[in-house]
Amino acid sequence: MIPLYEEAEEPRPARGMRRAGGLLVACGLGLLPWLYVLATGLPATATAAHWPVAWVGLDALEALGLIATGLLAARGDRRHALAAAATATLLAVDAWFDTTTAAPGGDFATAVAMALGAELPLAALCGRLALRELGRRA
Numbered sequence: 001m002i003p004l005y006e007e008a009e010e011p012r013p014a015r016g017m018r019r020a021g022g023l024l025v026a027c028g029l030g031l032l033p034w035l036y037v038l039a040t041g042l043p044a045t046a047t048a049a050h051w052p053v054a055w056v057g058l059d060a061l062e063a064l065g066l067i068a069t070g071l072l073a074a075r076g077d078r079r080h081a082l083a084a085a086a087t088a089t090l091l092a093v094d095a096w097f098d099t100t101t102a103a104p105g106g107d108f109a110t111a112v113a114m115a116l117g118a119e120l121p122l123a124a125l126c127g128r129l130a131l132r133e134l135g136r137r138a
Contacts, residue, residue: 058097062090069126081133088126095119 013021048054065087072080095115102111 058090058094062087062094065090065126066122069129073129078133078136081130084126084130084133088123088130091119091123091126095123 069083098111102108
């Protein structure tokens with residue numbers, strides 16, 4: 001059987017890249033015990049001094065990410081994949097924190113509606129744009 005195209009062998013990452021990868025894996029593994037400490041030690045409720053700043057800042061970053069992704073994609077700039085990946089992450093984090101910090105009742109229903117109606121679909125679109133671009137050959 002004759003292959004239709006020759007599979008290019010993936011080059012081995014440079015030593016610095018392998019070291020960085022190993023360091024990141026070690027840090028991720030080091031966080032696992034910390035998750036237990038947080039899960040068992042944090043209070044069930046807390047008061048945040050700068051609550052509005054945190055939420056406005058997150059939503060501002062999302063707006064900037066959506067605008068940057070849209071402008072780059074519309075121009076055909078391959079860097080839209082970077083903006084799309086970051087924006088997808090921000091939107092998913094926003095959906096998570098909206099739903100997990102909302103008060104029961106109407107606030108929770110609104111958070112779920114926003115997550116399912118806006119944040120998660122936009123995150124999926126941005127994720128798709130990023131993955132689609134990464135799958136293209138240079």
